[in-house]
Amino acid sequence: MTNAAQLLALYEQMAMIRRTEKAAHDLFMSGLVKGTTHLASGQEAIAVGASAALRDDDYVFATYRGHHHALARGATPEECLAELMSRATGLCKAKGGSMHLTKASSNMLGSYAIVGAHLPMAVGAAWSARLRGTGQIAVAFFGDGATNIGAFHEALNLAAVWKLPVLFVCENNLYMEYTPIADVTAVANPAADRAPAYGIPGEIVDGNDVVLVQEAVSRLADRARAGDGPSLLEAQTYRHFGHSRADPASYRPAEEVERWLKHDPLDVARGRLAELGVPAEAATEADERAGSLVQQAVEAAKNAPAPDPREALTDVWADGGAAWRT
Amino acid sequence: MTNAAQLLALYEQMAMIRRTEKAAHDLFMSGLVKGTTHLASGQEAIAVGASAALRDDDYVFATYRGHHHALARGATPEECLAELMSRATGLCKAKGGSMHLTKASSNMLGSYAIVGAHLPMAVGAAWSARLRGTGQIAVAFFGDGATNIGAFHEALNLAAVWKLPVLFVCENNLYMEYTPIADVTAVANPAADRAPAYGIPGEIVDGNDVVLVQEAVSRLADRARAGDGPSLLEAQTYRHFGHSRADPASYRPAEEVERWLKHDPLDVARGRLAELGVPAEAATEADERAGSLVQQAVEAAKNAPAPDPREALTDVWADGGAAWRT
Amino acid sequence: MADVITYREAVAEGIAREMRRDPAVVCLGEDIGAAGGVFKTTVGLHKEFGPERVWDTPISEQAIVGAAMGAAMTGMRPIAEIMFSDFLACCWDYLANEIPKVRYMTGGQVTVPLVVRTANGGGLGFGAQHSQATENWAFTVPGLKIAAPATPADVIGMMAAAVRSDDPVVFFEHKGLLATKGVPPPPDHVVELGRAAVVREGADVTLVALASMVPVALTAAERLAEEHIDAEVIDLRCLVPLDTRTVLGSLAKTSRLVTVEENPYQGGWGATLVSVVADEGFGLLDAPVRRVAAACVPLPFADALEEQVIPTVDKVEASVRDLTSY
Amino acid sequence: MADVITYREAVAEGIAREMRRDPAVVCLGEDIGAAGGVFKTTVGLHKEFGPERVWDTPISEQAIVGAAMGAAMTGMRPIAEIMFSDFLACCWDYLANEIPKVRYMTGGQVTVPLVVRTANGGGLGFGAQHSQATENWAFTVPGLKIAAPATPADVIGMMAAAVRSDDPVVFFEHKGLLATKGVPPPPDHVVELGRAAVVREGADVTLVALASMVPVALTAAERLAEEHIDAEVIDLRCLVPLDTRTVLGSLAKTSRLVTVEENPYQGGWGATLVSVVADEGFGLLDAPVRRVAAACVPLPFADALEEQVIPTVDKVEASVRDLTSY
Numbered sequence A, B: 001m002t003n004a005a006q007l008l009a010l011y012e013q014m015a016m017i018r019r020t021e022k023a024a025h026d027l028f029m030s031g032l033v034k035g036t037t038h039l040a041s042g043q044e045a046i047a048v049g050a051s052a053a054l055r056d057d058d059y060v061f062a063t064y065r066g067h068h069h070a071l072a073r074g075a076t077p078e079e080c081l082a083e084l085m086s087r088a089t090g091l092c093k094a095k096g097g098s099m100h101l102t103k104a105s106s107n108m109l110g111s112y113a114i115v116g117a118h119l120p121m122a123v124g125a126a127w128s129a130r131l132r133g134t135g136q137i138a139v140a141f142f143g144d145g146a147t148n149i150g151a152f153h154e155a156l157n158l159a160a161v162w163k164l165p166v167l168f169v170c171e172n173n174l175y176m177e178y179t180p181i182a183d184v185t186a187v188a189n190p191a192a193d194r195a196p197a198y199g200i201p202g203e204i205v206d207g208n209d210v211v212l213v214q215e216a217v218s219r220l221a222d223r224a225r226a227g228d229g230p231s232l233l234e235a236q237t238y239r240h241f242g243h244s245r246a247d248p249a250s251y252r253p254a255e256e257v258e259r260w261l262k263h264d265p266l267d268v269a270r271g272r273l274a275e276l277g278v279p280a281e282a283a284t285e286a287d288e289r290a291g292s293l294v295q296q297a298v299e300a301a302k303n304a305p306a307p308d309p310r311e312a313l314t315d316v317w318a319d320g321g322a323a324w325r326t
Numbered sequence C, D: 001m002a003d004v005i006t007y008r009e010a011v012a013e014g015i016a017r018e019m020r021r022d023p024a025v026v027c028l029g030e031d032i033g034a035a036g037g038v039f040k041t042t043v044g045l046h047k048e049f050g051p052e053r054v055w056d057t058p059i060s061e062q063a064i065v066g067a068a069m070g071a072a073m074t075g076m077r078p079i080a081e082i083m084f085s086d087f088l089a090c091c092w093d094y095l096a097n098e099i100p101k102v103r104y105m106t107g108g109q110v111t112v113p114l115v116v117r118t119a120n121g122g123g124l125g126f127g128a129q130h131s132q133a134t135e136n137w138a139f140t141v142p143g144l145k146i147a148a149p150a151t152p153a154d155v156i157g158m159m160a161a162a163v164r165s166d167d168p169v170v171f172f173e174h175k176g177l178l179a180t181k182g183v184p185p186p187p188d189h190v191v192e193l194g195r196a197a198v199v200r201e202g203a204d205v206t207l208v209a210l211a212s213m214v215p216v217a218l219t220a221a222e223r224l225a226e227e228h229i230d231a232e233v234i235d236l237r238c239l240v241p242l243d244t245r246t247v248l249g250s251l252a253k254t255s256r257l258v259t260v261e262e263n264p265y266q267g268g269w270g271a272t273l274v275s276v277v278a279d280e281g282f283g284l285l286d287a288p289v290r291r292v293a294a295a296c297v298p299l300p301f302a303d304a305l306e307e308q309v310i311p312t313v314d315k316v317e318a319s320v321r322d323l324t325s326y
Ligand SMILES: Cc1ncc(C[n+]2csc(CCOP(=O)(O)OP(=O)(O)O)c2C)c(N)n1
Pocket: A065, A113, A114, A115, A116, A142, A143, A144, A145, A146, A147, A171, A173, A175, A176, A177, A243, C030, C059, C061, C083, C087, C090
């Protein structure tokens, strides 16, 4: 079990993610973030709980809704916000944007914007880890909507056949873009109910409880590292914002929204902290530290330079260039 | 239950398919059939039993291993062999070849050579039937290997969500090309064990017993026509030849081959005929009729003309032409 | 009907007109129904025609296009939406191997009257996986008609032609044009596929453009006029059929050709046009042929980088100026 | 080592040399292991390197290439086989949207040193879905290197370069060349990617060809020599990097260009080459530029029809003769 100090650290991480995304949202609304954003507010416990259960050198693959994973795996609010604000100091030099946050130096190997595409990549990373004998595992985080795409099926079967050390973590937030997952999926639990089709364990967890997520991921990660193969974890959660950009999410029943807002992962963690005897002020101080970190990050990102236009023609090839002909 | 006369007719159909494919094999070996062939010898009961259970206007979609389905749905040995022998009188005017036999006039809507690709097509045909209120159903036949490709997953989920009148019939002949399906699949019954992932019935049937196949397909077809949605049938079977062309199939254990050859669908049907009191001569006469039909077909196909070279530039567009520019 | 209509509204209007006219026209895609489409290009259809004719699907691109194909083969005229044209890659088998080939390979037995609509193109900061101009992918495959309208009236007129076409049509709606406005066309407005439009007459140089590059070329032409360079601008409207006749006719007058393409230079549609001209129109040319196309890199996120990659008015202007002084 | 080696054997030899040299090189694909590959191009590898390094996969093209990508990002150098190049359509998302873009969109954080090998091309009566020359599909996507060797020595030398490349390489092995023979190259033979070979010197016209079209062009050149037309023949060897320098250099001498392409005319690679020449080499040209490419139709099955579609020696000869009399 997580002790009080550990839990407080996880709480602070979640608070930092929450505030970074709030900043991203405000910056988008004020025109300083271009393109699109997909906020994970409400889903922080999944990234933070999982991350706490993983080794630092484990591989993580995420989706376009991946701010929380980048931040949980070591990207700073400043480098993330700078990326969103098209600054040269951005995580991906302003070439990726919100949908492609990547922190390869800590094996957070990217955010992918084609639904389901990264599941096979995680399988390959797990294969590679086994071939190299490193004991690493790979984790793919994905949405409920991804469970109906072909790559999901192919990845799970391949991982299962070869008993690869990979974890498939579904963040089931009940919706795809604007359509409820229940309307277009043949089973009630889109991920967990499919696990038997691959002969692997399929578990359901409260994705808004960072402790339960950490425990479940720990267990399944141990299993993978022991050579017992992949598993599927379905974390039930809810997004606080709309699907992307300025989507007001008016397709969601008010009662449902209310119910889930009452089950906010930050509140759940605060409740657990209280149970562990941690005074409320400790959490409030964590909030404040997170708040000022993010505030500084916003300022720093605002003041960072725009990318050199010549950067448009670099980084296609490993030699740094983009020449396609002699 | 099938009565004796009906069963004898099914037997004769299987005998006709067996002989047509034997002729195809011999013609391939003697250089008169070019390209490739994938013989379904040993799997005839699936096509014939299913066909007997379907309405004439139901839709059938098959794979490159589809001779049996074309023949069971009304294509003649002559038009099939003419196609394989590159004659103008071939089913597809010698443009398709063995892998693409199609008899659209009897709603056998094609043989597809990209594994799994036709499953979504069958879903669409079933949707179309429902929209038009015709009471037709659609059937997709496919191999065990197709159960691991993404299109399988997408098709089954879509059909299940919309409760479409479609049947997915897997011909599990234990092998993909040269690799056993068991080596690369996470579950023991590659099709049936996946049905729960789509909330639909998944049944297993002896694919070499034409009566059992007919009964199972009848039942599932009734269900589909009644509006109760799709189902998955896994027919266990074995191919008598190798995967394609001249493949000697030496990757298969002799004992396994022997066991399955003893469970030949023609023998099984003969056994059932005997049980129904049909004299052995009746079956032998059916064999002879089938034999002479195929013999005539071979001669006719041999004597048929080659395609007009100008045919290469027709049939791209509905206007009959191939113009891509002004 | 209002006096002006946006390109975005024209999409829904174009579809609605055809759905009213012909009950065989049905739509399917992700979030196209109740939500009115991610780009609001299907607003109103679900309400007017109901969920059986405007089908919200799971995230299953292969099943969407495959089912559309099956429905088209059996009497319907489906319009499938693939949300972003980049995702055509997820169902490329259907676009490359199934839909364009089935008619030919069955010797003309099967007809596939469907439309695949998709939001195409860049300039909006959506990054590498949501910004591509992919009409040139489709152009590599014989058997697909390719439409890419540049104005609201053309959207409606070409949608009518596409839906009524017995051949498959890939219909590219440009994201950068969705907010542009134009005069709504009269009822039953049909723009024949394969007819380019001369949108500006000129004597000195021919600019050939498509979709969002049409306004770019027109603006460049206006600016060049101030320097007394008189550019003719051709809106190709379709890639297949490709209206080479109109282009060669224009060159007979101008003797100079510049293509303006959003796709990367390598493998772009302009190359094929240029190769026709360099063969059949060689004698007409007074100067080198120039292609203003995107740089051969993925699309970067930041605006400042993206405009380095995609053709701009400045780049077109510079290219033409350079050429006319040859 | 034998004095002659077939193209087919050269594939396995080229891979084996790299696997011996570098333990990070691993193979995956359908039937590549115990069976030695459907085209016998991986014979011996499974025995020499074992099942962990030569992995038989299910029929899951997306998982194969996606897993290769994940492995490549994490320290391995995978060689993935896609059995027929037509099936690249089944994993096109990886070729179009993931592999070529991930380095760029992460600002250079991620490197993807992998090879996707595939059997390409027609002329064998395999019909519309198993015969395409698809290197031009890959050519539409910046970020992929494209190799297509024409001789056994080049197979080995270019395989070495491809495996050692830190950039992703799509490696097209031509089915029509598998049985051709050549001298085996010395150990550690490496042919730098992006260097065309002048395989016949000539003064009157430049023929540029790739893969199976190289012997076609050479034979045409020999025949034309009898008519005192002296053709230079260039084997491009790669499409990316495209060796335009060698082509322009040749044109400085011959002033006439004919491309010989197996892909359809629309969207073919030759078009891009011609567009470079019609721009930068315009002043060198004394005659129209001609492209001998496949007709814009799917590939038909019958030999007599297929040869109407694909370029032949006769067609090249006629084209050159026509051009040199311009
Ligand atoms: C292959 C593909 N199809 C469609 C989309 C468009 N799209 C982006 S996000 C999304 C919804 C995904 O839902 P889910 O997997 O539940 O993830 P969530 O957004 O809820 O985190 C869709 C349809 C896409 N990016 N990729």
